[in-house]
Amino acid sequence: xxxxxxxxxxxxxxxxxxxxxxxxxxxxxxxxxxxxxxxxxxxxxxxxxxxxxxxxxxxxxxxxxxxxxxxxxxxxxxxxxxxxxxxxxxxxxxxxxxxxxxxxxxxxxxxxxxxxxxxxxxxxxxxxxxxxxxxxxxxxxxxxxxxxxxxxxxxxxxxxxxxxxxxxxxxxxxxxxxxxxxxxxxxxxxxxxxxxxxxxxxxxxxxxxxxxxxxxxxxxxxxxxxxxxxxxxxxxxxxxxxxxxxxxxxxxxxxxxxxxxxxxxxxxxxxxxxxxxxxxxxxxxxxxxxxxxxxxxxxxxxxxxxxxxxxxxxxxxxxxxxxxxxxxxxxxxxxxxxxxxxxxxxxxxxxxxxxxxxxxxxxxxxxxxxxxxxxxxxxxxxxxxxxxxxxxxxxxxxxxxxxxxxxxxxxxxxxxxxxxxxxxxxxxxxxxxxxxxxxxxxxxxxxxxxxxxxxxxxxxxxxxxxxxxxxxxxxxxxxxxxxxxxxxxxxxxxxxxxxxxxxxxxxxxxxxxxxxxxxxxxxxxxxxxxxxxxxxxxxxxxxxxxxxxxxxxxxxxxxxxxxxxxxxxxxxxxxxxxxxxxxxxx
Numbered sequence: 180x181x182x183x184x185x186x187x188x189x190x191x192x193x194x195x196x197x198x199x200x201x202x203x204x205x206x207x208x209x210x211x212x213x214x215x216x217x218x219x220x221x222x223x224x225x226x227x228x229x230x231x232x233x234x235x236x237x238x239x240x241x242x243x244x245x246x247x248x249x250x251x252x253x254x255x256x257x258x259x260x261x262x263x264x265x266x267x268x269x270x271x272x273x274x275x276x277x278x279x280x281x282x283x284x285x286x287x288x289x290x291x292x293x294x295x296x297x298x299x300x301x302x303x304x305x306x307x308x309x310x311x312x313x314x315x316x317x318x319x320x321x322x323x324x325x326x327x328x329x330x331x332x333x334x335x336x337x338x339x340x341x342x343x344x345x346x347x348x349x350x351x352x353x354x355x356x357x358x359x360x361x362x363x364x365x366x367x368x369x370x371x372x373x374x375x376x377x378x379x380x381x382x383x384x385x386x387x388x389x390x391x392x393x394x395x396x397x398x399x400x401x402x403x404x405x406x407x408x409x410x411x412x413x414x415x416x417x418x419x420x421x422x423x424x425x426x427x428x429x430x431x432x433x434x435x436x437x438x439x440x441x442x443x444x445x446x447x448x449x450x451x452x453x454x455x456x457x458x459x460x461x462x463x464x465x466x467x468x469x470x471x472x473x474x475x476x477x478x479x480x481x482x483x484x485x486x487x488x489x490x491x492x493x494x495x496x497x498x499x500x501x502x503x504x505x506x507x508x509x510x511x512x513x514x515x516x517x518x519x520x521x522x523x524x525x526x527x528x529x530x531x532x533x534x535x536x537x538x539x540x541x542x543x544x545x546x547x548x549x550x551x552x553x554x555x556x557x558x559x560x561x562x563x564x565x566x567x568x569x570x571x572x573x574x575x576x577x578x579x580x581x582x583x584x585x586x587x588x589x590x591x592x593x594x595x596x597x598x599x600x601x602x603x604x605x606x607x608x609x610x611x612x613x614x615x616x617x618x619x620x621x622x623x624x625x626x627x628x629x630x631x632x633x634x635x636x637x638x639x640x641x642x643x644x645x646x647x648x649x650x651x652x653x654x655x656x657x658x659x660x661x662x663x664x665x666x667x668x669x670x671x672x673x674x675x676x677x678x679x680x681x682x683x684x685x686x687x688x689x690x691x692x693x694x695x696x697x698x699x700x701x702x703x704x705x706x707x708x709x710x711x712x713x714x715x716x717x718x719x720x721x722x723x724x725x726x727x728x729x730x731x732x733x734x735x736x737x738x739x740x741x742x743x744x745x746x747x748x749x750x751x752x753x754x755x756x757x758x759x760x761x762x763x764x765x
Contacts, residue, residue: 188423190392194385201378205371212367215360230284231353233277234346237297238339240277244270244308245335251315252323260315267312274301293345300341304334396428403431407438449684456677463670470663477656484652488645495638502635505628512624516617523614526607533600540593547586554579 185193247267251260278301281294307330314323406414414435554575561572 190389194382194389197385198378198382201374201381205374205378208374209367209371212363212370215363215367230281230290230349231346233281233284234297234342234349237274237277237281238342238346240270240274241304241335241338241342243267244274245331248308248311248315248323248331249327252320252327257318260318264312264315267308271308289348293348297338297341297345300334300338304331304338307331307334400427400431403428403435407431407435445683449680452680453677453684456673456680459673460670460677463666463673467663467666467670470659470666474656474659474663477652477659481649481652481656484645484649488642488649491638491641491645495635495642498631498635498638502628502631505624505631509621509624509628512617512621516614516621519610519614519617523607523610526603526610530600530603530607533596533603537593537596537600540589540596544586544589544593547582547589550582551579551586554582 244267247263247270251263251267278294278298284290307326311323311326311331314320314326403414557575558572558579561568561575
């Protein structure tokens with residue numbers, strides 16, 4: 180496996196792990212060596228030195244005990260001798276304790292043998308010492324002095340010599356321990372220096388390898404970035420590793436390819452923009468002339484619409500006057516109809532009254548007939564009465580005469596009444612016919628009034644519609660003026676666009692592309708305008724055919740508001756276009 184295929188984080192982790200491992204090994208060896216030195220030091224301090232110190236104390240105590248016995252022998256009084264004797268016993272007690280402590284510290288057979296020699300010498304010394312003490316207690320100083328020089332001093336010398344040998348042996352052993360400690364420390368120091376050197380070499384080698392594996396691709400990436408910054412997009416990038424630097428180089432390769440493609444497209448776009456700006460400039464000139472023609476047509480249309488407006492207003496005024504007259508005639512006809520109705524009602528009442536008079540006359544005729552019969556009866560009775568009934572007969576005759584006259588008068592009145600009723604009936608029928616005729620006249624007048632009102636409303640609506648058309652034409656004129664201003668702005672924008680495209684071309688020209696892509700870009704940039712340019716003049720040739728449908732606003736079949744809305748929609752549809760097709764349609 181190539182080290183460059185390993186991720187940088189893994190490489191750094193392995194490098195630091197090796198460094199930590201070496202440090203751990205060095206630390207372990209150092210700790211082991213320090214442990215040995217510590218053991219040697221502890222052995223010196225806690226074992227050898229303690230034994231030497233205790234042996235030295237024993238020697239001092241033995242010498243002290245002997246001096247105390249000698250001072251006791253030299254004492255002038257028994258009390259002074261006893262005092263020195265007690266001091267000697269105290270020294271002897273300390274010696275015993277020190278020997279007991281030494282015996283606890285002994286571990287090796289050699290130490291025990293050396294202590295046995297000391298104990299043997301002490302055992303030889305102790306009886307002489309005790310004997311000397313007894314002589315001192317008995318105040319036998321001369322015998323004690325003799326015993327001191329002949330027995331005690333020789334065994335004391337042997338005892339002290341055994342202690343000196345023990346101390347010398349312990350010093351020898353302590354010197355050996357010190358030497359071993361020094362040797363251990365020196366060996367540990369040499370080993371640590373060796374391992375430190377090896378660790379430094381390993382770390383330097385690992386750092387060099389890791390640094391080289393990282394800085395090499397990074398330097399390559401820096402050089403690539405510098406070349407791209409200078410505008411050289413022809414550099415070839417090869418990502419041969421699988422680590423982070425390989426990913427970086429792959430990203431740089433992708434960036435270079437994308438930038439190469441973008442610059443190629445930008446060059447193509449700038450060429451296309453340059454060609455399109457030229458076409459836009461020529462189209463703006465054509466559009467300007469068409470806008471002027473449209474403005475002239477709108478002025479002519481506006482003057483014609485003013486004349487039409489005055490004519491429609493005059494028609495509307497006449498229609499309003501006719502509507503007023505028709506309304507007046509309708510009121511008069513309605514009044515005549517109401518009068519005829521009243522006449523018909525009066526004739527009906529007269530007819531009813533005539534019929535009632537006829538009934539009354541019939542009653543009077545019946546009364547006259549009854550009266551005549553009663554008069555006849557009265558005359559018959561008066562004739563039967565003779566002279567006595569003569570006056571009654573005269574009265575009856577007069578009553579009969581009056582009854583006959585009343586009957587004849589009633590018949591004449593009835594005949595007259597019947598004739599009058601017949602005429603009243605005829606008059607009622609005529610009046611009814613006149614009423615129906617007046618109703619028809621009133622209905623006709625109402626229909627005429629409605630028609631005239633509709634004509635007046637239609638004229639008003641036409642007038643309002645024409646006013647809306649005038650406003651629409653004014654808006655179209657305003658839009659045309661705005662279009663003219665926009666044409667000028669578009670011309671300025673086209674000029675600015677051409678300048679900007681030229682600057683963009685100069686800016687993009689800093690990038691170096693391979694010849695194949697440059698040739699493809701140029702071919703593509705010049706192929707697009709050639710393919711789209713011949714199609715532009717065709718809609719321009721059809722322009723005169725598209726202009727005449729505009730007067731469709733004035734078609735009478737459309738309501739005024741609808742026509743006005745259509746005119747406004749057409750005016751708004753001629754706002755500044757966004758594409759070449761819209762320019763041609765305008």
